[in-house]
Amino acid sequence: MKFFIDTANLDQIKEAHDMGILDGVTTNPSLMAKEGIKGEEAIMAHYKAICEIVDGPVSAEVISTDFDGIIAEGQILAKIHENIVVKVPMIKEGIKAIKWFTDNGIRTNCTLVFSAGQAILAAKAGATFVSPFIGRIDDSSWDGVDLIEQIVDIYNAQGFMTEVLAASIRNPLHIVRCAEAGADVCTCPLSSILGLLNHPLTDIGLAKFLEDAKSLK
Ligand code: E4P
Secondary structure (H helix, E strand, C coil): CEEEEECCCHHHHHHHHHCCCCCEEECCHHHHHHCCCCCHHHHHHHHHHHHHHCCCCEEEECCCCCHHHHHHHHHHHHHHCCCEEEEEECCHHHHHHHHHHHHCCCCEEEEEECCHHHHHHHHHCCCCEEEEEHHHHHHCCCCHHHHHHHHHHHHHHHCCCCEEEEECCCCHHHHHHHHHHCCCEEEECHHHHHHCCCCHHHHHHHHHHHHHHHHHC
16 A cells, blocks of 8 residues: 655655655645645645655645636646646546546546545546545544445456545554555555554563663673
């Protein structure tokens, strides 16, 4: 399973990249707004800065909702850097645009996916990635990882090439369960990635080894 980081924060992206486990980045308008980035020029420069840190797919989301607007925006985003993947919402115009981008060699990430039916449409249109939002599903008292399992099964049965990108990750257990369910990619906040490191027996064991090592000097 590939690890993407779900943030537009350059320090966090660098920190995950420095661990040597980072395969890509996802952003969305809310994450960009959180970093205080304003205006087209600043947005473009920020995506470029992210692409210069991480040698892997970097999802940049369109904010248009009509076909022509999505295509125009996506073409501009795709020109920023070869790592850019155009993130398109799961709406009728979005599906039409994903098909157009696919036919024109531009990679896409179909976002805001909450059902297997939506995931089938995204794959039919040729999306490079499909992003089911598992944390937001959990927030509505359904099990988000069940949806990952269902989409993985469908894609395997049908031979769809679209990669299942588990999004809206809230904790390290989500990452573990997505790996178990066969997700191709998990996009996570840095806190969830770092949470994978934690085990009290590791801390106790390391303290003991370091204490005993003093007698070796
Ligand atoms: C990433 O592609 C999604 O936009 C993101 O994971 C959504 O996460 P959230 O539900 O925590 O906002």
